[in-house]
Amino acid sequence: MSEAVRLQSPLVGFQLDARADAGVILRERAFCSHLNLRGEQSDPAFAAAIKQVLGLEVPFTPNTTTSAGDQTLYWLGPDEWLLVAAPEQAATLEAALRKALAGQFASVVDISGGQTVVELRGGNARDVLAKGCPLDLHPRAFGVGQCAQSHLAKCPLLLRPLADGFEVVVRRSFSDYFFSWIEDAAQEYGFSVVS
Amino acid sequence: MLLITCPWCGPRAESEFSCGGEAHIVRPKDPDALSDAEWADYVFYRTNTKGDHAEQWVHTYGCRRWFNVIRNTVTYEIKAVYKPGETPAGGEA
Ligand SMILES: [Zn+2]
Numbered sequence: 415m416s417e418a419v420r421l422q423s424p425l426v427g428f429q430l431d432a433r434a435d436a437g438v439i440l441r442e443r444a445f446c447s448h449l450n451l452r453g454e455q456s457d458p459a460f461a462a463a464i465k466q467v468l469g470l471e472v473p474f475t476p477n478t479t480t481s482a483g484d485q486t487l488y489w490l491g492p493d494e495w496l497l498v499a500a501p502e503q504a505a506t507l508e509a510a511l512r513k514a515l516a517g518q519f520a521s522v523v524d525i526s527g528g529q530t531v532v533e534l535r536g537g538n539a540r541d542v543l544a545k546g547c548p549l550d551l552h553p554r555a556f557g558v559g560q561c562a563q564s565h566l567a568k569c570p571l572l573l574r575p576l577a578d579g580f581e582v583v584v585r586r587s588f589s590d591y592f593f594s595w596i597e598d599a600a601q602e603y604g605f606s607v608v609s
Numbered sequence: 610m611l612l613i614t615c616p617w618c619g620p621r622a623e624s625e626f627s628c629g630g631e632a633h634i635v636r637p638k639d640p641d642a643l644s645d646a647e648w649a650d651y652v653f654y655r656t657n658t659k660g661d662h663a664e665q666w667v668h669t670y671g672c673r674r675w676f677n678v679i680r681n682t683v684t685y686e687i688k689a690v691y692k693p694g695e696t697p698a699g700g701e702a
Binding site for chain 1 (some may be wrong): 610617618619621622624625669671672673674
C-alpha cells in the first residue's frame with residue numbers, strides 16, 4: 415500500500431498554474447532578505463569590508479550588479495547599493511556588515527519588509543514592461559549584469575535583466591498596483607503565475 | 610518628452626525626473642543683515658529667462674540624485690548637464 419496520497423485536479427491537463435502558451439509568466443520570490451547599503455566609494459575600506467563579508471565586489475559602475483550564489487548587489491546611486499539575499503539572512507548579514515563597516519561613514523539598513531522580488535518570463539515579458547516603462551529594454555542596451563531604477567506607469571521599480579526574462583524589485587506599497595497593472599497589460603499575450 | 614542625461618545613469622526619459630527650479634541660488638550668509646525686500650528676493654523671486662536657463666533636476670525614479678541642467682526655455686534644447694559643485698563644460702553656470 416502506498417504511503418503517500420497523490421492529489422490530482424481534474425484540470426491537471428490544462429497546467430493552470432503554468433500555461434505553456436502564456437506570453438508573460440510571473441513568479442514571486444517572496445521574503446528575500448533586502449539590505450540597503452550606503453558608504454563612501456572613495457574609501458577603499460568600504461569595498462573591502464563588503465567583499466570580506468559577502469565575497470562580492472561592490473559594483474561602482476552605475477546601473478550594474480554583481481552576483482554570487484543567491485546574493486546580488488545592485489548599484490542604486492554613487493553611494494548607495496541594494497543587497498538581495500535568500501530569505502531569513504537579513505539579521506545575520508546586517509550584523510556581519512555592520513561589524514565589518516564599524517568606524518566607517520556607512521550604513522546598513524534591513525528593508526526586507528518593504529519590498530519584494532518578482533520575475534517576469536515568457537516571450538512577451540519585454541513587451542509588457544515596455545508598455546509602461548520608458549527604458550530601452552532591448553538586450554543590446556540592457557543586458558545581464560546591468561540594472562536600472564525606473565518606473566512602470568506610476569510604480570517605481572528596480573529592474574534587472576535575466577538570461578530568460580526580467581527581475582523586478584517592487585515596493586510593498588506599490589505591489590498591488592504593480593500586479594494589477596501587469597495582469598491587465600499582459601492579457602493580450604496570455605498571463606500566468608507560477609510558484 | 611525630453612531625453613535628459615543623468616550625470617550618473619545616462620540618457621533617460623523626462624518622466625523619471627522632477628524639476629527643482631532655478632539653479633545656483635545662494636543662501637545669504639547673514640540673513641539678519643538683509644532688508645525684507647532683499648530676503649523676499651532670495652526666497653520668492655526667480656529669473657524668468659527666455660533662452661538658456663540653469664535649472665536643478667533630480668532623477669526621482671532613478672538614482673535620486675540632484676544635478677544641474679542648462680536648458681533653453683524657447684527650444685527646450687538641453688545644452689549641458691553637470692553635477693552639483695561643477696561648472697558646465699565651455700561656459701559659466
Ligand atoms: Zn540617475
